[in-house]
Amino acid sequence: MKVPFFKLSCGDNEYAYVRDVLDSGWLTTAGKAQEFELRFAECVGAKYAVAVNSCTAALHLALDALDVKQGDRVFVPTMTFTATAEVVNYLGAHPVFLDCDYLTRNITPAILRDAITRCPDIKVLMLVHFGGHPAQLLDDENGDEGILAICKRHGIRIVHDAAHAFPAQIDGKSIGGFPDISCFSFYANKTITTGEGGMLATDDEAVYARAKLMRLHGIDRDVWDRFTSSKAGWEYDVVAPGYKYNMPDLAAAVGLAQLENASLFRAARQRCAEVYFARLGSIEAIDLPRSDVSHEDHAWHLFPITLNSSASIERDSLIQELTQAGIGTSVHYKPLHRMTYYRDRYQLRKEKFPSAERLWSGTLSLPLYPTMTNEQLQYVCDQLWRLAGSSCSSLKSAA
Template structure:
């Protein structure tokens, strides 16, 4: 029996070299490596500004603050996302308006958004999630994409791109489309800093606000103050900020990972294409619905949905895969099913039919660089065996 974890980090580049440089520099917190990481990340995404932080959650929080979200405001957020996408709205004292998603892709669509705007014309900010690494339909040739709808209705757009680097849409990189874009470098992402995130924007006013608020609202950069040739201890606090900066050790790992970003993404694509081909004949599995070319997808996740034809429930399937030595995960328990949001906002499953269908059957398969053809064949063979064995049991019982 093979042992195949759900996720595995690839650190085969210059990670040790760059971390050693940081350790030898004597300066371990935010400094030159973080600045360089920001510069190169902005270049990769085509954004004018990038601000490194200690998590994507921090980036989302800072983004909402910079967009002026205030207590009592309402913010659109899709139901199929990690809790961070909703919790940052509550950080601001605002209220989430949960939206259903498209079955198969878990993405917000222009049609769903258009209907939501008609029902909630007071909403002024949208958090759109590029689920699994695939960009939502932000742009289209008819000017009826998510971004155009928001512009027409005075809605600012914050892109939750925790899954979506490097990803693109119609040749434009995610990170340079909406007002603010937030990325994650958690350990299972396409590139990692261990823990960390990045916020990108083309709006200098937003950038300056984010840069100020990420470190206590101090009006001078710490690295600049301590590296100046002149006495420069003086600073002031001009806003009640947060402690969200990225240390140089994390940025050093990120720089090494960034050098290999497209190589790591391509390796994930190979895994995804194997699954798409090998599982397409399995009628009891609904494969991810794709709206972009494989090369534009970041392939952070490969979620399948066990449909009504499956001989096992999602939970039993996960247990059987674990017995076969294969790690899986679930992305996600939707927002409307989480106790806090369900009870606070009286959310009902029937209001989110697509998210409910996804939730009942979704399971994410292993997808990361380093999975061999033997590994992938074993995963697919195990899936087929589980279904076949349970089907036989059903017939004989």
């Protein structure tokens, strides 16, 4: 049986909306992108949304809008994709890397409090909602401060790296509706896709205005306004040294169709996760991800598992065996403190990141997509039982 790591889900409207754009003769940023912005903002409960060509672009625009500049310091989790940190360097600022919780892979209030004690001059927190699991933003049932309250008390702005987190929510409020800025990814394997693309969402009008301006070369009129306005299209001003980050209508058309099915896609991914929890929970060698929110509030972009110290097979060997069995996997992530650039520039030592190190040695992500069949799910679980059970000591010794 073949089980890919990811498989695209799309229907008739993706084709229909793209055909509309092609028939219009206007392929770049225009009416479809504006419609996508409006509908996405409504979906996540934000006042404003800015469509861009990647989540990386959204993160960069977010830090620019918060006036992060040369020499500033920004908290970044080590367990994330490089984009979360690299945009800090774009502006001449410096990432300060934080460890994560072992089972959720998120920054916790305790981790944040300790980091502030050591680095009180932090300007912004880049908060990753790993795998679609919302970080602990709100105060807990005992009244202990959540991340929002801690950041507010210390004057730290939050950029939510929500690349994994659409349409996750906390207590009925979507990630995207919380302060200060949320950045989403529509990369090919994300929970909804535009092929390449992203979105910045915020309630802050000044942030919105700055991001919209900088998205397209710092020009004071976007191209659709210049086309539809009675004012001459060639008449515009450059008021800032902006970027080329706009989302074309071709991509937005796909996004609009995907957005229509976002809740169905999420429920289908949850179905897959529930099977994994039920079938794999009693394998002693595997630590499953912990969900601190209801399964309905989780986006389920990823289902990462971790081989623990009792496992008799190593992670790389397990991946190789699963590949030979026709099962696609991935690793999320090699932590940034192990990447040459960050390790060497910031003199990072792995001993400072014990949870990330523990994860790195054993983590892999299982296939998870809306159209996975029950037969595929059971096959993945059967192979994990075969390979990660108590009878696999010979595999490790052979490796």
